[in-house]
Amino acid sequence: MQRSWRHRFHLPAVIGTIPMILVAVGVFVIGIGFSLLWSFTSSKLFPSYDFVGLAQYRRLWADNRWLVSVNNIWFFGLMSIACNMVFGYLLAVFMDQRIRQEDLFRSIFLYPFAMSLIVTGLVWQWVLDPNLGLQAAMRNLGWSSFSFAPLVDANTAIYALVVAGIWQGSGVTMAILLAGLRGVDEEIWKAARVDGIPTWRTHVSIVAPMMKGAFATAFVLQCVGVVRVYDLVIAMTGGGPGIATSMPAVYVIQLITVRQNVGQGMAAATMMLVPVLVVLAFSGLVLWRRKRRQEAAT
Amino acid sequence: MDMAENGTSVSIQELSLNFGAVSVLKTLNLDVAEGEFIVLLGPSGCGKSTLLNCVAGLLDISEGRIFIKGKNVTWEEPKDRGIGMVFQSYALYPQMTVEKNLSFGLRVAGLPKDEIAKRIARASEILQIEPLLQRKPAALSGGQRQRVAIGRALVRDVDVFLFDEPLSNLDAKLRSELRVEIKLLHRKLQNTMIYVTHDQIEAMTLADRIAVMKGGVIQQLDAPQTIYNRPVNRFVAGFLGSPAMNFIDGRLEKDKGDWHFTVEDVRIPLSTYAFEKEPVPGPAVFGIRPEHVAFNSGTGWPFTADATVEVVEPMGSDTLVWLKLGKQNFTVRVTSERTPRNADAVSIGFDPMRASLFDAQTGSRL
Incomplete structure (x- = not known):
């Protein structure tokens, strides 16, 4: 018993990972535990232990602002992930044509990702601000009837967020998918040409299925980015105009810091955790089943 | 082999290929008779695979002309040249079953279903891969994969087969087995075959004629025994034979x-x-x-x-x-x-x- 324990855990490895274990347990497990705990209380400005059952959840799902936030995250998520994947793949295909200055282009496409969303969001806000950006510039050039101010219109502000999200995320998707494309044997392309398969068909039917892993990686990264989207919204719209571009993360922070309603904020935070847990459980199940099938096969 | 009697299957005339300032193939001429098995032999970098890719239409040539079955195919797409090609890495489509690998090109070309089925049945019978049809390439051994790759060329029902070092990824035992199978296949099909290799045993055993290449130039084009016994220059003499002359x-x-x-x-x-x-x-x-x-x-x-x-x-x-x-x-x-x-x-x-x-x-x- 003693022997096998030592065999499994090398002391230097354990010491090396202690800080990470402490952070994981301290921040994630304890933090999530308290969030869950306080979501069942009537905490206001400060956490209290006055348990009220599911009342906070009922109030949460009756709050129009929360419903708008949930709607927004779905819209933002689906639109930006889908467009990111498509743009990222097209960019990767473009980069794979043995173009000159590939390193330069790759840096340009990756740059948005390297910068803080607060900075890029601010730049987008300036560009889209009717008094500072594109609209002002066009009017100064003499086109006085030019109107382009998506951020101040409740119907279009979310689209501006989506565009900024795509601009920010498609570079990374490109980098991942480009690596996947480069991993495809050149002879596959030759074989497809000899077989007379058109280039687009080769991409769709042969190459893309070979890049499952790269697509999955890019997809997971995008999902994570969407669930926690906060800084982009704060920098560009602050959740406005009105509540038009509010997102769950924005909602949670506002409830806790501005509206001083820790209990309901924690309920919202717990609701944000649910889809993540569902995805984790699902992928765990898939992995477990695959492992079992492999064991059965051998 | 008498050219006039059998007719020329592949004719390469004055072919040159330059990559920028680098000349890879230099005004090359090669006539392959109908049903002939030609091996392009040479050390790596001699241009043999490049020449094969030019014949297949996978590389655009700088000068010269290529005829296949008397038709000028110099600027034709690979699929329109009447060729089938087998690659070193097999180049099977990994997400498709063997059957789909064989049929995909035909389906894209819009062939009727019963015709596709007939061709697959014939190819898989010749290559004895019927039990493998529903498997994916990952579940096949190297020799089986190469057989499927040959099958994919076979179903195209073409006049000319091109082999680009098809046995180089296999171990020695399988290599000699498949070598014999390729020879039997050639005898059965009587197709024209152009085969690229750096392995002199493959060249000697398979070829009707060997073209020994070096530096983008064919040094000698002759029957294996002639090349072995009467090499035209010191390079050919030293390249063939182990241990060397x-x-x-x-x-x-x-x-x-x-x-x-x-x-x-x-x-x-x-x-x-x-x-x-x-x-x-x-x-x-x-x-x-x-x-x-x-x-x-x-x-x-x-x-x-x-x-x-x-x-x-x-x-x-x-x-x-x-x-x-x-x-x-x-x-x-x-x-x-x-x-x-x-x-x-x-x-x-x-x-x-x-x-x-x-x-x-x-x-x-x-």
Whole structure:
């Protein structure tokens, strides 16, 4: 018993990972535990232990602002992930044509990702601000009837967020998918040409299925980015105009810091955790089943 | 093989290919007869695979023309050239079953379903891959994968098969098995085949004619035995044969009307050697294959000499003996029964009729 324990855990490895274990347990497990705990209380400005059952959840799902936030995250998520994947793949295909200055282009496409969303969001806000950006510039050039101010219109502000999200995320998707494309044997392309398969068909039917892993990686990264989207919204719209571009993360922070309603904020935070847990459980199940099938096969 | 009678299947005329300033193929001519098995042989970087890719239409050529079945296909797409191609890495579509691998190109081309089924049935019967049809490439062995890759060329129902080092990824045993299968396949189908390899055994065993290439130029195009016995230059002589031909640098001299090859105090009479061109006295290279040298029993050889044994390498079926002949290193291949011991002094003999003489400067055959 003693022997096998030592065999499994090398002391230097354990010491090396202690800080990470402490952070994981301290921040994630304890933090999530308290969030869950306080979501069942009537905490206001400060956490209290006055348990009220599911009342906070009922109030949460009756709050129009929360419903708008949930709607927004779905819209933002689906639109930006889908467009990111498509743009990222097209960019990767473009980069794979043995173009000159590939390193330069790759840096340009990756740059948005390297910068803080607060900075890029601010730049987008300036560009889209009717008094500072594109609209002002066009009017100064003499086109006085030019109107382009998506951020101040409740119907279009979310689209501006989506565009900024795509601009920010498609570079990374490109980098991942480009690596996947480069991993495809050149002879596959030759074989497809000899077989007379058109280039687009080769991409769709042969190459893309070979890049499952790269697509999955890019997809997971995008999902994570969407669930926690906060800084982009704060920098560009602050959740406005009105509540038009509010997102769950924005909602949670506002409830806790501005509206001083820790209990309901924690309920919202717990609701944000649910889809993540569902995805984790699902992928765990898939992995477990695959492992079992492999064991059965051998 | 008589070209006029059988007709030309593939004709490459004045083909050049440049990548920027680098000339990869230099005004190359090659006529392949109908049903002929041609092997392009050469070291890596000699342009043999490049030439095959040009024939397939996967590379655009800089100059020249390519005809397949009398049709100018120089600027045709690969699919319209009437060729099928087999690659070194098999290049099977990994997410498709064997059956889909075989049928995908045909379905994209819009062939009727029963025709596709008929072709797959025929190909899988010829290649004996019927039990594998529903498997994915990952579940196949290397030899099975290569058979499927051949099948994919087969279902295209083409005139010309192109093989790009198809056996290089296989282990030695499988390689020799599949080599025989490819030969049988050629006999059964009677198609024109162009086969690229750097393996001289594959070339010797498979080819009707071998084209030995170096530096983007075909050095010699001939039947395997001719290439082996009468190489046109020193490169071809050295590239074929394992262990390599023995080369001795010396001088060509005429003495009382008879030609001799002299090195140090050794004198090799050349009265039995068939000169390719009128010889001139001067520096030359004498080449003789290890198996054309014997440990003599004293009689019958036009040339004999004494040598010392340095290393003996028993190979099972025969034995390689590394000798010193004066100051020259020399290899001899003998049957196992006649193996001398290390450091023995032996007497060797050979017939210069079997030798090859090369110009010391140009390396071409004398």
